[in-house]
Amino acid sequence: MLHAGACDFCSKQGWLGFYLCDDHETIVLLCVECETVYLSPEDRDRGSRARVSDTLPYIVEPINVPIVGGRDATSIEVTARGWGARIEGDTGST
Ligand SMILES: [Zn+2]
Numbered sequence: 236m237l238h239a240g241a242c243d244f245c246s247k248q249g250w251l252g253f254y255l256c257d258d259h260e261t262i263v264l265l266c267v268e269c270e271t272v273y274l275s276p277e278d279r280d281r282g283s284r285a286r287v288s289d290t291l292p293y294i295v296e297p298i299n300v301p302i303v304g305g306r307d308a309t310s311i312e313v314t315a316r317g318w319g320a321r322i323e324g325d326t327g328s329t
Pocket residue numbers: 242243244245246248249266267268269270271
């Protein structure tokens with residue numbers, strides 16, 4: 236999983252992964268520990284978390300796109316989104 240560094244919201248317990256949502260178009264930053272979602276690295280910089288529904292399939296409410304059904308984004312996808320410079324590391328395939 237490619238990530239943009241540690242999550243600030245859960246005191247850096249988890250990585251903020253680049254996640255491709257169910258529409259296979261939207262990429263968000265998703266914390267693997269506390270499930271914080273940011274719509275962009277800029278929102279992360281501002282500490283502006285996106286609201287996500289409490290139940291499956293975990294709709295990212297501002298954009299009405301489900302998280303469940305997606306997968307980790309690839310470096311090609313993150314770069315195409317213009318966020319290549321925001322990739323800080325890769326946790327591997329787990
Ligand atoms: Zn977190």
